[in-house]
Amino acid sequence: MVNWNNMDALASFQELQKTEKVKLPQVMAGESGAERAKKYSVPMAEGMVYSYAAKQVDDKVLEGLAKLAKEAQLTEKFKALYNGEVINTGENRMVLHHMTRGQLGEAVVSDGVNKRDFYVGVQQKVAEFAKKVHAGEIVNGAGERFTTVVQIGIGGSDLGPRAIYLALENWAKKQGALKMEAKFISNVDPDDAAAVLNSIDVAHSLFILVSKSGTTLETLTNESFVKDALKNAGLDASRHMVTVTSETSPLAKSDDYLAAFFMDDYIGGRYSSSSAVGGAVLSLAFGPEVFEQFLEGAAQEDKLSLNEDIFQNPAMLDALIGVYERNVLGYPCTAVLPYSQALNRFPAHLQQLDMESNGKSVNRFGEPVNYQTGPVIFGEPGTNGQHSFYQLLHQGTSVVPLQFIGFKNSQIGTDVVIQDSTSQQKLCANVAAQIVAFACGKSDDNRNKNFEGGRPSSIIIGDQLNPRTLGALLAHFENKVMFQGFVWNVNSFDQEGVQLGKVLAKQVLAHETDGALKVFSDLLNI
């Protein structure tokens, strides 16, 4: 029996608040620090490791977190989710994104359809289509091969697939696995579509229109933009477009598309990277085998998330430490800092994943909660950030918990030795140094050069950023956010907060406004 209780109703949370706070500069110094660095880490999938040694926790706090995990029934709730319970209460939907990459529990059948079979079937359709495009069996009107794939989508249909594409683009080039270059059109700003269209050869481009409902204004507008461009180039748009949409959407049965790949209501946009939303563009760009590897990495990480023992469940542990930082230590933000240029848009994807999932003020029953929920998430790659906003992270008046990500090896493999070390070694040395600098600080009589330390961080370390480790990384964060939603007792799978703006924007365009909205509309010349 699963009980959906608010966090502040849990005895373990009350207890946790009374636990003595850890002083990082003390515990992370000297031999104690070395011991923590050895002991406080959890294996992840694909040979990665999650180290929480520099987090503001100790055995007592961790014991409290383990109790919280148990009392909040995190494992049972995850089980309910993957076995098909209606976890997305607001929208009365199941939550099945894990099923795009594996079968974690019982078969889930909806309207007579086995959902795992459905997702696998769609991915097989995508794979066959991609193979035909790559083999020159599906070609443009002039019988020529497509060289570029362009995703038209926004939010979850954009950020995840884009971040993943950028993360693997150089890896794929190096492996000789880049089949097609990918581009992305998302914003309703006409300059977004116009700039992308100016940068490509439309005659050899295949466009993927991604909208579950088939009614997303930005996406439909950008589709028209693209169709105009194809028409102006004397091309038949229906030979250049496919769609990823739901079976019930107006796009599903249209003759305007070469193919339609289906998604359903049980996978939210921000959790759709491992569905056809990511699958179509990534299979076309890299080949379906590469996308398969990505799914396998995610599936391996999902399996770890089943573990009831928080010390063998990196996503759950990460989630609990985050709750401790947000609700006991009172830190309002978290920075995601990948030491990998290829992950330059990964923080933007996690920003959506986290803030859209857990930026809620009511619990899953629609009752206001009396505690803080999801933090603000932001981040940029290191070492770039070190020369930018790290100043505030080190010496500002706010403490910002940090989530580092680092890899031992680069993707391309070209490197240069300067002052006896490679760039890759310098990159890794910097992230190691930052962990200790943030935790321990350094006292200086000149207070301006003084570092108080006590700024918590974790790090995920992998051998190399590749499809498998990236899949594992993504699943880690998806599951972390899910577990945090369970602790906070919020529905992490709806997004009612995006509705009001849409309604008001329609009023502006219909000139049905008064008051301040009328004045702002006039100021903006609408």
Next chain:
Amino acid sequence: MVNWNNMDALASFQELQKTEKVKLPQVMAGESGAERAKKYSVPMAEGMVYSYAAKQVDDKVLEGLAKLAKEAQLTEKFKALYNGEVINTGENRMVLHHMTRGQLGEAVVSDGVNKRDFYVGVQQKVAEFAKKVHAGEIVNGAGERFTTVVQIGIGGSDLGPRAIYLALENWAKKQGALKMEAKFISNVDPDDAAAVLNSIDVAHSLFILVSKSGTTLETLTNESFVKDALKNAGLDASRHMVTVTSETSPLAKSDDYLAAFFMDDYIGGRYSSSSAVGGAVLSLAFGPEVFEQFLEGAAQEDKLSLNEDIFQNPAMLDALIGVYERNVLGYPCTAVLPYSQALNRFPAHLQQLDMESNGKSVNRFGEPVNYQTGPVIFGEPGTNGQHSFYQLLHQGTSVVPLQFIGFKNSQIGTDVVIQDSTSQQKLCANVAAQIVAFACGKSDDNRNKNFEGGRPSSIIIGDQLNPRTLGALLAHFENKVMFQGFVWNVNSFDQEGVQLGKVLAKQVLAHETDGALKVFSDLLNI
């Protein structure tokens, strides 16, 4: 006589804390909202306007902010700064970035050199060089023209110039003013340089090495990377590189460069976009006339910042409202949300500008302050963000003040009419709608669909994003950050917080570590 007092020592700040808080959903509704929207705005340079109607202020709060401005002597402090006082106390330096775009006060002479003449002279040298490159008078070893310019720099030598280039790239293409494509290499991650080098034709590329000290590890490493690539292509590196550096740097007199353009210690990295750091790459990319327009826009905005009346000084007013939000209302973050895809990296530049300047815990005399200083800054372009993290901004438990930016017209001018409106109109309708949605909210019996409102925002509106408006925008934010630093009594022009990480990274590379740092170094295979 200028008095450098801590903010909490000011009577006007004490008074401000007692002012009654404004309830945005009330004051922004109906006729009152319309009046505020009409009244609460300040003209900016280049026909732009700063509207603060949806900020949590009213006439009483604004009166308090005017008193704070006066008691904190913001105008006098700015005057001291541009007249050459040593404002950067930590590093014992003047702060002269305004002088790259105008002469605001008295002549400032240092070591017998008139500084305005010096900056103008460097920019003239840059302009002449750029013109020769564009005219085919400076060519590669084979006598062919350069087509690409690559900036090698990090932090302030990267983020600002990169954001500005991206902001104007499509505008320039449309105007036929794009002389050379620009690329940027910043990260010590070897995949950054390798990917950029793989994407360009090195034989026709000109590289700009930007490092004031000539010792920035990332930049020197990436220079070697580039030199290797040039050598491997059988090219003479010295015919492909220029440098922007200080006259005393090891790079200044080297034969390795076609030309050296000088900067000095009085312009910090994050304030250097209007110096040769931005000037070289932007003049090469767009032509020196375009960079000149950018400087003029900035100069016009600087002049507005001289005004003692906060209602005629948008940067000062914006700064004061930010302080009110941080220190009286207690909001820890600010989001920058440009409704312009071209400004997609502008938030990252402002993140550095703001967080590196004011992320400090000690005042300008090195004494700890007892109040919060610079907030966390993050942001992404709208409408993209609406489909992502806006959920938390609308319905999360944290209130995040917002800074919108919008333009009436697009840059490229290609557009499409769907449902009776253009994409540009939809873009503008959305930002207008968001302001009111955040401020007023909307009650709903279903608490999950309820919007409490009360979430403050400002908006800067311009006709079009072009070199002049972009220059004005940049100066606005630079001056805003400067004024906030004055109120908080911190030194906004040093960055001691970046030092410790550098020191520890060197120890890692030299294998001179113990404790936790040794363990992390081993985990990362260094």
